[in-house]
Amino acid sequence: MSNTWNKLKKSLSVKFSSQSSSMSLEAARSSEISEKDFRASTPTSSSSGLRLSRANSCSGRSSKRTCAICLGNMKPGQGHAIFTAECSHAFHFNCIASSVKHGNQLCPICRSKWKDIPFQAPTGVIDPQLNGIGRARVAPLDSPLDEFHASLHRQLPQLPLLYAEPHHFSDDEPLLNTPIPDSTSPSLSAHPVPTVRAFPEFPAVPATANRHAFSVLIGVKAPALPDNTRHHDHTPIDLVTVLDVSGSMAGTKLTLLKRAVRFVIRNLGPADRLAIIAFSSTARRIFPLCRMSDTGRDHATTAINSLRSTGGTNIVEGLKKGVRVLEERRERNPVASIIVLSDGKDTYNVSNQNHRQSPHNQASPNSRRVLDYLSLLPSSICPNNSASREEGRIAPFPVHTFGFGLDHDAAAMHAISDASGGTFSFIQSASIIQDAFARCIGGLLSVVAQELRLTVSSIFPGVCIGSIPAGKYSSEILNQGQQGLVEVGDLYADEEKDFLVQVSVPVFSAEECGERVPTTPLLSVECSYKDPLSQEIVQAESKIVEIRRPGVLSSEDNTMSLEVDRQRNRLWVTEGITEAQGMAEKGNLEGAQSILAARRSALLASASAQAGDGLCNWLEAELKEIRDRMASQELYEETGRAYVLSGLSSHSWQRATTRGDSATHTMVFNREGENQNMSGVMGYETPSMVTMVMRSQTINIRAGSPEQAHGLNRSCSLGVPRRG
Template sequence: METKTKDKARHCLQQSALTSSISAALLVGLSMAVTFALLVALRGHTSSYNQFQLVLPSPTINPSLSLPPPPRYPTPSHPRNANMIVTGLPQYPALSNSEQSSRFGVLIGLQAPCLSPDRQIDHAPLDLIAILDVSDSMGGEKFRLAKQAIEFVVDNLGPSDRLSIITFANSKRRLTQLLRMTDARRVDTIRFKHTHDSTNIIAGLETAAMILEKRSEMNPVSSIILLSDGQDRRYKDSLDALKTLPLYLRNNDTSVSVSQTGAVPVHTFGLGHDHNATVLHAIADSSGGTFSYIESIDTIQDAFAQCIGGLLSVKAQEVELKVRSVSPGVQIQCIFSSRYRSSIAADGIHGVIHMVDVYAEEKRMFLVSVSVPPADQETLTTQLLEVNCSYKDPLSNQYITSDIVCVEIPRPPAENVSTEDMQIEVEREIIRIGIAENIVKAQAMAVRGELSEAVSFLEQEKTKLMRTVSGEARDPLCEQLQKDLKAIQKKMKSREEFKARGNAFVLSRCMTLFDQRASTQALIPDGASGSAPPEDIPYYQTSIMRRMVQKSQELRDQNENSAESSNNSKP
C-alpha cells in the first residue's frame, strides 16, 4: 500500500487545503488569491520525498472560452522569421494506462527570439518617462549619481525614441516634453536641480499620466521609470492613493478588469534604507513593471542600464499563451501564472495566460494542472494539451500566431513504466515557485516579529532544496537560490536589519522569481567600506541587458579613473 501511494504521488499533483497567515501588507500587489495548494512530491536519490507547497491562484472561469474561439490573430502569409517558440513538457516521461490523475502537471512556455545584430534596426521605438525624486534626502552624491544615470539613458536612446523627465518633491515639475532623442535635444533633457522639499511619489505619477494622455502620436512601446529614496509623506496611505491612477498604470490590479492593450509598465527603483519598499513594489506590481532595490548608490546607473536594455528589446506585446485539451477526459484544472492574468473556460477545455510584453531572448514558463483519465490497452499515447501563443509585433504592428505544439504522454502497461524521476525541467520550475512562495512566508513571519522562526524555516528550505535531484546535481539555479536563502537569513537576524535591508531585498527578489524578469538587487556587502554589488548570477538577464550593464560599468570606471587622474595632477 505504501509503495502504491508513493508511486501515485510521483504521477499526481495533489490538491490540499492551505491555511495562510501572510500579512496583508506583504500581499499588496502580489495578485495571488490563495484558495488551494498544490503539493508536489520531489523524489531525490535517497528515495525520500521532499515536498514544496506551491500556492496556486483560484482558477478564473471565463464562460466566453467555453467554445473554441475563432483565431484572433491570423498568421501573416509571410510570417517574420523571428517568431515565438512555444514548448510543452509533461511532468513525467510516462503514465501507465491503468492510472488516472486529477492533478497531472504540464510545463508550458514560450521564448522570444533574439534581436538582430543591429539593434537600431530591430528595436521598437520607445516613449519613456523618467520620474526622479529630487527631495531633500536626494542631495549630495545621490543626486550626482542619479543625474549621471539619466545621462547614460539619454545617450543610449535612439533618434526615434522619445523621453520626458519629471522631477518630484513636495510638488511635481515636468522638465521636458516628450521629445525625440536627436543629438540637438539630448543636452536639454538633463538640466534639473536638487530641492529641499519632501517626497511626493503620487504627484510624479499623475504628471506622467497627463503626458501619456496628451500624446498626439505614440511610439509602439511606452514605459515609466521611477527612482525614489524616501517616504511619500503627503499621503497617510499611499497604497490607497495608487487606486486613483489610470487603469493603464494598473493593468495587473485584480480588483478591476483591465485590457492589456495600452498598458504602461512602471519600473521602480528604491534607493537606500529609507524608501517605502512596499509602495514602490505595489506600483511596479500593479502596472506590470519591475521593482529594483539599490542599496549601493554607485550602481544606480547599472540598474537603469539593465532596465533600458529590456525596454529597447521588446519583441512582443499583448501576448496570449493559449492551451486547449485535445483528448476526452483531459481537463484543465488550474494554471499557475503568478501575477500574470489567466483564465480557464467553464468546461476546462481552454485556458489562456496574458502578458503585457516579452523582451528579446526572454523565457516564460508556467505549470498547468490537468486531469488525465485511464487509457485502454490499445492506447499508446494520450494527447494532453495543444499550446500556442498570439501576440502583436511592435515593429510591424501585426498580430501573429505561433505554431501549435502538442503535448502528449506515453501510456504503457503498469509493468513497463520505469521508476524515473519527474522531468528535470519540471522539477526546476517547481523549485523556483516553491522557494519564492516560502520566502514570502518567511517574510510574513519577520514582519510579525518572528525573526528566529523565519530563519529556522528558511534553514529547513535550504535542506529540502539540496535534497532534490537538481540540488544534488548542483544545478546553477539551485546554487543561486541557496545563496539567496542564506543572504535573507542574514537580513532577518535583527528587526533593524530586516527593516533597513531585508524587506526591500525580499520584495525585489521574489518579484524577479515570480515574474521571470530581471531586476536589480545592488547591496553593500557586509563589512565592506565601499559600495559594490555582490557577485551572483543575475536571474533572467538577457544578453542585451548584460551588454548594457557592461557598458555602464566600463563608463563608470573610465569616469572614476579620469577623476583620480585629475586629482593626482593637482599641486
C-alpha cells in the same frame, strides 16, 4: 511767460490723469508704441527753446510717478514692479518688458540705446516653492532666448524648469517616420517568431493509472536579436522618467542620479522619445516628450543638469504627471513605460509610522496602508481604480520603480510596480544607480513581441486543466477545465517565460492498447502576439504535449523532467519567501527563519538540485541571503524588506531586477542565447540587459570610478550579493 507755462503744465497734468484712469494695463501691454508716438507725447523742444521732456522728468514731481508708456501711477507700494534704466528713466516693469518684446530697444523718453533690456521670463519657469521670486530679470541685449534661459538658470540654480509646462501635455514631438522594413532587412519584423516549449513531468504514465495532479511545463522563448542589428535598431519607446529631487537627494545622490539619466539619454535612439518629471514637494515636467536625436539629447541633458534638490517627497504627484505625459500625447510609439526613482517615503500622501506588529496579530497594517496608497494613483497604472469594467481592461503603463538607499518606502514602491506590470528594484549602493537603469532599459529597448498570450487546450477526453500558477501574470481556466489562458504581455529579446500547468490524466483502456505502446495526447499549446512594428497579430507554431501509456513502466519512464522540477523548485521557494516575508512584517522573525530553512532543505533534496542545476544553486544562495537580512528586526527594516520585495518582483514576473548591491557574477550566453554558466549564479537577465550593464560599467571605468571598476562583470546579475 511764466504764467502761461504754469497753465500749460496744469492742463497737461489733468489730461494725463484722465487718460491714466481710463487706459487698461492690458491694452498698454499689447500696443506697440512707435517713435512718432513717443515724440508726440513727450516733445523734446519748442520754438521758444523750452525742453518740455526735461522739465517733465526732472523738475515736475508727477513725471517720476508716471509711466511714460501706460501713463499710470508709479508711486511705490501700488503693486507694480519699477524698472529704472541705465539712462535713469523709470517705467512699470511689465510695460517696458512688453514694449521691448515688440522690438523697441530704445528708451521711450530720451531715445538712448540700452545695453541691458528687461525680460519677462515664462511663468512655467518659476518654481512654485519660490513664490514667483526671480521672475523679473534683465537680459543682455541681442542675446538668444535659449542662451538667456541658461543664464537665468546660472543666476537662479534652484530653478529646474528650463521649459515652460503647458496645461495639456499634447506638445510631444512627432514620431520619426520610418517605413516598416521588409523581410530582407535585419529588423524586428524579420525576426523569427517566439518558440513554444512543453515538457511533461514524466514521459509515461501506466495505462491503468490515473493522475489527478500531473504537471506539464509550458513556456515561450523570445527570439534573439540578430548579430547584425545596430544599436538603435529596436522597437521605438516612449519613456518617462519620474525623479525624486527632494532635499534628501542632495549631494552625491543627485550627482549619480544625473549621471544615470544621462546614460539613458545617450542609449536611446532617434526614434525613441523621452520626457522628464522632477518631483519634491510638487511635481513638474522639466522636459517634454521629445525624440532623442542629437538635438533632443543635448536639450534633455541640459534639463537633467539643471536639477537641484529641495523640499519634501510627493511620489503620487510625480506619478500623476508622468501618466499625463503618456495619456495626453498626440502620437504613440509602440512601447511606453515609466521609470520612478525615490530615496524616501511619500511625505504628503501616506502615514510613515513604524508598522511592525506582534506575532499574534493576523493582519498587517502595512498592507492596508499600501492599499490606501494605491487608491490615490491613476487607473492607467492601477487598473483596480478604474471607474468601469471596460476601462479596467485597458493595459496599464508599466511602472518600473527603483527604491534607493535605506529610507525609501519599499512596500509602496513594490506595490506600484506590481499593480502596473512593472518591476521593483532595490538600489542599496549609490554607485550602482546607473547599472540599475542600464539593466532596465536593456530590456525595454529589446521588445520583440507585445500582447503575447499562451492558450492551453485539452485534446483528450478526461484530461482536465486544474491550475496554472502564473505569478503576477493574468491567467484563467475556462470551459470547466478544457482551456487555460496566460496573458504575458511584452516579451524582451531572448526572454523566457515558464508556467506549470496541473492536469488530470485519465485511465487508458486496456482494450485500446493493441500491440504498440499507446500514447495519450494531453494538451495543445498555442502562442499569439502582436508584432510591435507592423502591429499585426502573429500566430506562433503550436505544440502538442503527449505521454506514453505502457502497461508497465521502465526505469526511464520514472525519470522526472528536470525542466519541470526546477520550475517547481522556483515556485516552492517563492511561496516560502512570500510566507516568510509576511511573518517578518508581523515581527515573527523566528517563524520566518524556520520557513526559509525548511524550503532550503526541500530544495537541496530535489532532483534538479542533486543534478547541479544552476537555478537551484541561485535559489539556495537567495534563501541564505534573505535569512541573513532577517537576523534582526532592525536589519530587516533597513535592507531586508526591500531586498525580499525586489526578489519577489523578479520571480513574479520572471524578469530581472536589481537587488541590494548586486555584486554577483554575470551570466555568459552562447550564440544561441543559452546560458553557459549553469554552475554559477543565475537570474532572469537577457543578453541585451547584460550588454547594457557592461556598457554602463565600461563608461564608469573610463570616467575613473574605482568602485565601478572593481565591480565590472560582477554586478550584471540579479542574484544575491556576496559579502566579504
